Amino acid sequence: MATVFDVAKLAGVSIKTVSRVVNDEPSVRPSTRDRVRQAIDKLEYRPHSGARLMRSSKSGIVGMISDAVSSVLEDPLNAGLSSIHIVRGVQEACREAGKILMIADQGPEEDDVDVATLLRTFESHRVEGVIYAAPYHRQIALPLPRGLPLVLVNCFDGLSTPSVLPDDAGGQQILVEHLLKAGHRRIAYVGLDENMVAGRLRGDAFRKACADAGLSGNATPTYVGIDATSEDSLNDLHDILQEICALSERPTAICFGNDLMAMRGMEMLEQMGLRIPEDISVAGYDNDENLVKYLKRPLTTVTL
Amino acid sequence: MATVFDVAKLAGVSIKTVSRVVNDEPSVRPSTRDRVRQAIDKLEYRPHSGARLMRSSKSGIVGMISDAVSSVLEDPLNAGLSSIHIVRGVQEACREAGKILMIADQGPEEDDVDVATLLRTFESHRVEGVIYAAPYHRQIALPLPRGLPLVLVNCFDGLSTPSVLPDDAGGQQILVEHLLKAGHRRIAYVGLDENMVAGRLRGDAFRKACADAGLSGNATPTYVGIDATSEDSLNDLHDILQEICALSERPTAICFGNDLMAMRGMEMLEQMGLRIPEDISVAGYDNDENLVKYLKRPLTTVTL
DNA sequence: CCACCAAATGACAATGTTGTCATTACGGTC
DNA sequence: GACCGTAATGACAACATTGTCATTTGGTGG
Numbered sequence: 001m002a003t004v005f006d007v008a009k010l011a012g013v014s015i016k017t018v019s020r021v022v023n024d025e026p027s028v029r030p031s032t033r034d035r036v037r038q039a040i041d042k043l044e045y046r047p048h049s050g051a052r053l054m055r056s057s058k059s060g061i062v063g064m065i066s067d068a069v070s071s072v073l074e075d076p077l078n079a080g081l082s083s084i085h086i087v088r089g090v091q092e093a094c095r096e097a098g099k100i101l102m103i104a105d106q107g108p109e110e111d112d113v114d115v116a117t118l119l120r121t122f123e124s125h126r127v128e129g130v131i132y133a134a135p136y137h138r139q140i141a142l143p144l145p146r147g148l149p150l151v152l153v154n155c156f157d158g159l160s161t162p163s164v165l166p167d168d169a170g171g172q173q174i175l176v177e178h179l180l181k182a183g184h185r186r187i188a189y190v191g192l193d194e195n196m197v198a199g200r201l202r203g204d205a206f207r208k209a210c211a212d213a214g215l216s217g218n219a220t221p222t223y224v225g226i227d228a229t230s231e232d233s234l235n236d237l238h239d240i241l242q243e244i245c246a247l248s249e250r251p252t253a254i255c256f257g258n259d260l261m262a263m264r265g266m267e268m269l270e271q272m273g274l275r276i277p278e279d280i281s282v283a284g285y286d287n288d289e290n291l292v293k294y295l296k297r298p299l300t301t302v303t304l
Numbered sequence: 305m306a307t308v309f310d311v312a313k314l315a316g317v318s319i320k321t322v323s324r325v326v327n328d329e330p331s332v333r334p335s336t337r338d339r340v341r342q343a344i345d346k347l348e349y350r351p352h353s354g355a356r357l358m359r360s361s362k363s364g365i366v367g368m369i370s371d372a373v374s375s376v377l378e379d380p381l382n383a384g385l386s387s388i389h390i391v392r393g394v395q396e397a398c399r400e401a402g403k404i405l406m407i408a409d410q411g412p413e414e415d416d417v418d419v420a421t422l423l424r425t426f427e428s429h430r431v432e433g434v435i436y437a438a439p440y441h442r443q444i445a446l447p448l449p450r451g452l453p454l455v456l457v458n459c460f461d462g463l464s465t466p467s468v469l470p471d472d473a474g475g476q477q478i479l480v481e482h483l484l485k486a487g488h489r490r491i492a493y494v495g496l497d498e499n500m501v502a503g504r505l506r507g508d509a510f511r512k513a514c515a516d517a518g519l520s521g522n523a524t525p526t527y528v529g530i531d532a533t534s535e536d537s538l539n540d541l542h543d544i545l546q547e548i549c550a551l552s553e554r555p556t557a558i559c560f561g562n563d564l565m566a567m568r569g570m571e572m573l574e575q576m577g578l579r580i581p582e583d584i585s586v587a588g589y590d591n592d593e594n595l596v597k598y599l600k601r602p603l604t605t606v607t608l
Numbered sequence: 609c610c611a612c613c614a615a616a617t618g619a620c621a622a623t624g625t626t627g628t629c630a631t632t633a634c635g636g637t638c
Numbered sequence: 639g640a641c642c643g644t645a646a647t648g649a650c651a652a653c654a655t656t657g658t659c660a661t662t663t664g665g666t667g668g
């Protein structure tokens with residue numbers, strides 16, 4: 001493989017001048033620049049990133065830890081933005097900033113030891129910063145890399161590590177306000193497990209928004225802890241919907257914890273003989289494109 | 305940041321011995337090894353990948369070009385294995401082989417110039433090989449990297465570059481045989497655009513399998529060129545299905561070009577008053593998990 | 609035509625590691 | 639206790655680049 005020396009010899013200049021051309025430094029005469037460029041093309045010279053890094057200690061690499069790749073086959077939790085979208089945004093930002101993105105996949109299980117290993121690899125490659133993205137909104141405990149900027153996405157530690165978080169509460173509030181504006185005064189809530197951060201935030205926001213609007217607890221029956229991914233859970237969902245339908249003052253709208261629940265719920269409601277949205281309105285959450293794409297009718301939902 | 309010199313000094317050995325310990329070379333006395341390990345831990349020493357690469361010219365990096373990340377928001381062509389699955393498999397193989405996978409995203413548009421740039425970046429990082437994955441089964445023309453092993457996935461060039469390809473024909477054949485075994489003697493085929501490699505292979509395989517079984521052309525009406533992603537295309541699909549239903553000898557099964565078409569087709573067939581599978585059987589292709597996951601009833605399909 | 613200044617170019621060190629080869633330490637044998 | 643062979647360790651060069659500083663070049667004004 002050709003080096004600066006080969007290029008320099010062919011172009012009849014010093015290696016330093018080759019370096020200047022490669023790095024687009026000013027103060028190289030255009031004629032010299034051309035000669036060097038031609039030599040580079042002819043020899044198919046490629047700067048050696050290792051040597052470069054060693055001398056300049058700027059790797060131009062950003063490290064990212066996510067489960068986007070390995071989780072492809074897993075059943076998603078269906079709450080929030082999926083990891084691959086986060087990777088996509090980071091990727092794009094890196095491209096714009098001229099940085100190379102080095103993605104380390106965390107693997108299926110979340111193992112702190114593993115993360116430490118990944119961080120060590122990043123450190124060896126002298127990445128300029130690390131981004132850690134969690135698969136869903138939650139609290140985590142990470143071994144902090146010394147001297148390396150770290151940003152969390154979709155998660156937070158108790159410390160002051162900067163993080164980018166979805167506004168689960170804000171979305172829910174907007175959704176409720178939307179329903180209120182449409183005239184609904186009795187709204188049921190069939191939500192996620194409230195031990196999940198997203199579930200708690202959304203549930204709290206739902207209750208607060210309803211209370212703020214003066215709706216009583218009776219007018220806003222609330223059920224949580226369903227995820228609609230298992231057979232059992234679907235049975236629970238069915239029971240809940242029957243209970244809701246049997247209420248003396250039946251709600252005119254139901255907020256589901258996510259789009260999957262909303263879809264399953266709609267199927268069940270129709271089976272019970274209710275028309276949507278004539279008899280009852282339905283809202284989801286997350287705007288899960290994999291799902292929404294295949295729905296027969298539009299669904300009111302929230303994009304984070 | 306600590307270097308081998310710092311570690312060597314603290315452990316009271318030469319830098320070479322530190323190197324040996326770091327690289328798990330034999331012939332280091334256990335007591336020495338421990339002393340060095342302790343020094344490494346204490347100083348939080350991380351080998352400098354750049355210096356390492358420069359000396360040993362083994363980067364341990366495999367480069368991959370795919371559209372898996374950037375295509376997340378795009379409408380997939382719904383034919384074959386989606387890119388992210390390919391990345392996942394490559395990722396896993398790299399992990400097992402102890403290699404680092406460097407993923408370069410090709411971006412939405414397929415631009416040969418862009419690929420050349422990505423290849424140059426890979427070359428600068430002295431990757432040990434390059435994997436190029438196409439979003440769907442097709443022929444491509446790539447600028448060949450000199451001296452770098454290249455493997456194509458989901459695509460082929462006219463040259464002798466090694467490639468890994470889906471067996472579109474084999475899958476279709478198995479599917480037809482399955483239907484034959486179930487007793488079907490009149491099978492319709494509503495397939496993909498046959499200008500697409502996958503479409504052509506599947507269509508050819510369908511016709512061959514039917515001919516081999518002695519089914520006449522009349523018994524195997526064939527329609528191609530639908531993708532079920534656009535409004536227009538859905539109208540076409542509807543017309544085709546009506547035509548099929550109106551046949552004097554109605555087929556007892558329909559093979560659709562992919563799962564999306566199968567799903568839309570089933571909706572339409574039910575609307576026309578046909579029961580599935582009592583009145584007519586339906587088969588898809590690709591086992592598109594994003595879609596199949598949400599179907600109400602099981603679908604006969606093919607996993608590549 | 610010379611002196612001068614800025615622009616252009618070059619010489620050389622430094623970066624952190626591993627490969628090569630030399631040297632030292634250790635354990636056993638006579 | 640001297641000798642020997644192997645295991646363990648060390649000294650030093652080499653890798654390909656960029657930073658620092660020195661030198662040369664070319665143009666301009668007197």
